[in-house]
Amino acid sequence: MEAAALAGLVLVGGIAVLLLIGAPISVAVGLSSTLAMFVVVGFDNGALTAAQQMFRGINSFALLAIPFFVLAGVIMSQGGIALQLINAGKVLVGRVPGSLPQTTVAANTLFGAVSGSSIAAAAAIGTTMGPLEAKEGYNKNFSAAVNVASAPGGMLVPPSNLMIVYSLVSGSSVAALFVAGYLPGLLWAVACSAVVYLYVRRHPELRETQRVGLREGARVLLIALPSLLLIAVVIVGILAGFFTATESAAIAVFYSAIQSAFYRTIKLRDVPGILLESTKITAVVMFLIAVSTIMGFVLSFSKIPELVSDAMFGFSENPVVLLLLIAVILLIVGCFMDATPAVLIFTPIFLPIVTSFGIDPIHFGIMMIFNLSIGTITPPVGTVLFVGAKVSGQPIEGIVRQLMPFLAALTICLIIVIFTPGLSLWLPELFGLMP
Amino acid sequence: MTAVKNVLDRVLGWCCIVLFAALVLDVGWQVFARQVLDAPSGWSEELAKYLFIWLGLLGGAWVFGERGHVAADLAVQRMPEKVQRVTAVLVQFATLMFAALTLIWGGYRVVHLTWDQTLTGLPVNVGWMYLALPISGVITAFYAIYHTISISKGDEVPIDLEAETALS
Amino acid sequence: SAGDGTSSKGDTKDGGAKAEKTLKLAFNQQPNHPQFIALDAMGERLKQRTAGKYDIEVFPNETLGTQKDTVELVKAGTIEMSMVAAPLMESFNKDFIVFNLPFTFDSQEHQRKTTNDPAIVSELYSSLDSQGLRVLGSFHGGVRNMYTSKKPINTPADMKGLKIRVIESDTNVEMMKLMGGSPAPMGMGEVYTAIQSGVLDGAENNELTYANVKHAEVAKFYSYTRHLMLPDYLLINPKVLDAMPEDVRKIFLEEIAVAVEEEGQLWGQEIPRSKALAEKAGAQFNEVDAASFTSLIAPLTQQKLDNDKIRGIHAKVRAAAK
Numbered sequence A: 001m002e003a004a005a006l007a008g009l010v011l012v013g014g015i016a017v018l019l020l021i022g023a024p025i026s027v028a029v030g031l032s033s034t035l036a037m038f039v040v041v042g043f044d045n046g047a048l049t050a051a052q053q054m055f056r057g058i059n060s061f062a063l064l065a066i067p068f069f070v071l072a073g074v075i076m077s078q079g080g081i082a083l084q085l086i087n088a089g090k091v092l093v094g095r096v097p098g099s100l101p102q103t104t105v106a107a108n109t110l111f112g113a114v115s116g117s118s119i120a121a122a123a124a125i126g127t128t129m130g131p132l133e134a135k136e137g138y139n140k141n142f143s144a145a146v147n148v149a150s151a152p153g154g155m156l157v158p159p160s161n162l163m164i165v166y167s168l169v170s171g172s173s174v175a176a177l178f179v180a181g182y183l184p185g186l187l188w189a190v191a192c193s194a195v196v197y198l199y200v201r202r203h204p205e206l207r208e209t210q211r212v213g214l215r216e217g218a219r220v221l222l223i224a225l226p227s228l229l230l231i232a233v234v235i236v237g238i239l240a241g242f243f244t245a246t247e248s249a250a251i252a253v254f255y256s257a258i259q260s261a262f263y264r265t266i267k268l269r270d271v272p273g274i275l276l277e278s279t280k281i282t283a284v285v286m287f288l289i290a291v292s293t294i295m296g297f298v299l300s301f302s303k304i305p306e307l308v309s310d311a312m313f314g315f316s317e318n319p320v321v322l323l324l325l326i327a328v329i330l331l332i333v334g335c336f337m338d339a340t341p342a343v344l345i346f347t348p349i350f351l352p353i354v355t356s357f358g359i360d361p362i363h364f365g366i367m368m369i370f371n372l373s374i375g376t377i378t379p380p381v382g383t384v385l386f387v388g389a390k391v392s393g394q395p396i397e398g399i400v401r402q403l404m405p406f407l408a409a410l411t412i413c414l415i416i417v418i419f420t421p422g423l424s425l426w427l428p429e430l431f432g433l434m435p
Numbered sequence B: 001m002t003a004v005k006n007v008l009d010r011v012l013g014w015c016c017i018v019l020f021a022a023l024v025l026d027v028g029w030q031v032f033a034r035q036v037l038d039a040p041s042g043w044s045e046e047l048a049k050y051l052f053i054w055l056g057l058l059g060g061a062w063v064f065g066e067r068g069h070v071a072a073d074l075a076v077q078r079m080p081e082k083v084q085r086v087t088a089v090l091v092q093f094a095t096l097m098f099a100a101l102t103l104i105w106g107g108y109r110v111v112h113l114t115w116d117q118t119l120t121g122l123p124v125n126v127g128w129m130y131l132a133l134p135i136s137g138v139i140t141a142f143y144a145i146y147h148t149i150s151i152s153k154g155d156e157v158p159i160d161l162e163a164e165t166a167l168s
Numbered sequence C: 001s002a003g004d005g006t007s008s009k010g011d012t013k014d015g016g017a018k019a020e021k022t023l024k025l026a027f028n029q030q031p032n033h034p035q036f037i038a039l040d041a042m043g044e045r046l047k048q049r050t051a052g053k054y055d056i057e058v059f060p061n062e063t064l065g066t067q068k069d070t071v072e073l074v075k076a077g078t079i080e081m082s083m084v085a086a087p088l089m090e091s092f093n094k095d096f097i098v099f100n101l102p103f104t105f106d107s108q109e110h111q112r113k114t115t116n117d118p119a120i121v122s123e124l125y126s127s128l129d130s131q132g133l134r135v136l137g138s139f140h141g142g143v144r145n146m147y148t149s150k151k152p153i154n155t156p157a158d159m160k161g162l163k164i165r166v167i168e169s170d171t172n173v174e175m176m177k178l179m180g181g182s183p184a185p186m187g188m189g190e191v192y193t194a195i196q197s198g199v200l201d202g203a204e205n206n207e208l209t210y211a212n213v214k215h216a217e218v219a220k221f222y223s224y225t226r227h228l229m230l231p232d233y234l235l236i237n238p239k240v241l242d243a244m245p246e247d248v249r250k251i252f253l254e255e256i257a258v259a260v261e262e263e264g265q266l267w268g269q270e271i272p273r274s275k276a277l278a279e280k281a282g283a284q285f286n287e288v289d290a291a292s293f294t295s296l297i298a299p300l301t302q303q304k305l306d307n308d309k310i311r312g313i314h315a316k317v318r319a320a321a322k
């Protein structure tokens, strides 16, 4: 057998078997890639090259934004920021019938826009909104489903760690990706809001509104202003050139830390615990990035992406068919795998194919993140779904039933995102971020 | 062995806390130096990268101790407990193999290869940076052996969903 | 076999039969770069002249890693060759600084002749043999000039307070300070956004890179300071060279000399095309007060020539200038 084919077999077979027996994804990818490396560069240099590639994967200043956005997210989920954003959400959508679930959607989107983590959003917003909605007579499974469905918007609205990971593997600009995510992120929120609207229309008893008076509204927004300002600080800072994405993440950390200290929601003795919690998430992501770099090397060295793209072009040469095929594959992958490892594993394989028929890497990145964000709420494995279920205390099955219309709406939005490049590319072009 | 693990957990945890704190201060300094003092610092960016690498690799080893790395263990969850114990031991063996081959052996070879290369901006050589790999590997290997023993003895559950880190 | 670090496979661009030995060469730029074209063509000729036994496969776009990573891969024997920028070699042997100093070469021609003249370079280029590295040939890497976003540079006074991206090397940092700017060492990938957003005021590079990475869109004033002319080195692991049969090695070295010549010519042809491309994106090119920059940077060259070995090499290079 040819070395390339054997390497491919070791890689795919190894990952499949190891995942099946429940190995951590980083071990499955890392060990299989090292073994495949032995096949292509020989036993003596295989381990050395694998180790070197692991190091190369995480030796990047751009990646440094990840621990900082993670830390900012952890601080925010412990501080009082969620409550302020919920109050701000009430001011924004309080007059709409079904205002509490609509507030959940708005607050999740705002939280996503400051924190970068959809899990933190689902936990923080769901915990507060669940009981309020129950008091107004909402079905608990429905409330949980609204929270779960609207939380992943945080990965599309900057800052987003997933975008940083994608920019690393695709070589595209973080700033352009960040800006590209706004409209699709907004589309995500609008889709959730529309489903809530239709649900409330069928349940006249739930048409509650939470009218906030002008004066009260102004007061609430004033209190929330520092949190809302952080959205502007992050993105304006990057666009206006005050700092890079990494530095903006550091600013977010200092900003949220000072805010939390001011409101006394975090004390000095909480700091080690917060840092350790952030280390955990950061280290897991970094290990995944490191081992995926070994895999990437084996792939390019043995030209496996070319083989895959030949096979896919053999299946069809129609770009529409191929894009839909990729979307379906990613939806299936998303059912079983978290978004971060999926971006790391599938970008090097699919990106050369889609760029060969003229799809912009920024557009593809947004498509992929949208696609895999849906995966975070689909059963059987959905990280956001699990967290949403946990904070609501409801069974997954019940939530999934209420989640179905949201999944349908989001899938339609995914198709819109795929076939409307302007939705992703208009803003970065407007700001001159597209080289 | 449990006593050793407990000490290691604590020491490693504090190392990560200190590295993370140093990283925050270093990048904070970088922004301050460039924006406020208008004197970009040459060493802070390099230092940040290397603090980050040590944090990621030591932190990654520590997470192996917690059994916190993300897995896709859906199929195994449906299996009977006996099968789960077997697969869990196999998983720990795979982790040990990965630690031994890639992190320890490969890491050692890279350190050896790069020991006399200098770095721009910092008074250490490239080998020192790569040293994080074999060290992370030795710790990971220890944890894999520890978990293998604990799982076989029945002291640890075969699948620990609570421990797994959520990323999204 | 796979075990000796040289894979026995490797598809060739001409679709012909596979070579017995495919030498893998790492390259960090795009396939339209003169160096890629020359090396790819060299592989074809090597294959023809060795009756299909030897071939070169160039991996463009940094797919096998950054230049620093690929040097390690060459040392280890994972790949056979890599093309790297000259300043990188300073971290292996400080004497390599000799060709990285301002005003060392008068022309592309002068650079090509002297940096490939065995009488001048053979000792330096084989000084790392024990570490698994040898410089096979020196290719032209362009002439570096300043480009900025706000106004053209005419005199050193125009540089005052400007944050300029430089290569991550101490010499380049010092040089930028002498020229009057504020040096910011940064990876190439972040430069576009940094200039666009104002984190940087400019950078310095040759016309090809300037046009290729589209920096003209964000920094339209390209000023001919001509402060550096850095070579790029084709590296090989000497073990690979030793393992070649005598006749193959002879062909191989002959073809490298041809590739060096061809790359120089391609580079010359590429400059007007790159300038036109940059001008279309809004670039303006201007000459500067060269004498005042020369007098500022000249001390750096003398200061960095700190041992007899490199002073000797430098003297020979200067003697060859007409």
Ligand code: NA
Pocket (backbone or CB within 6 Å): A111, A112, A113, A114, A115, A116, A117, A153, A154, A155, A156, A157, A158, A159, A160
């Ligand atoms: Na976000």
Ligand code: NA
Pocket (backbone or CB within 6 Å): A334, A335, A336, A337, A374, A375, A376, A377, A378, A379, A380, A381, A382, A383
């Ligand atoms: Na899922």
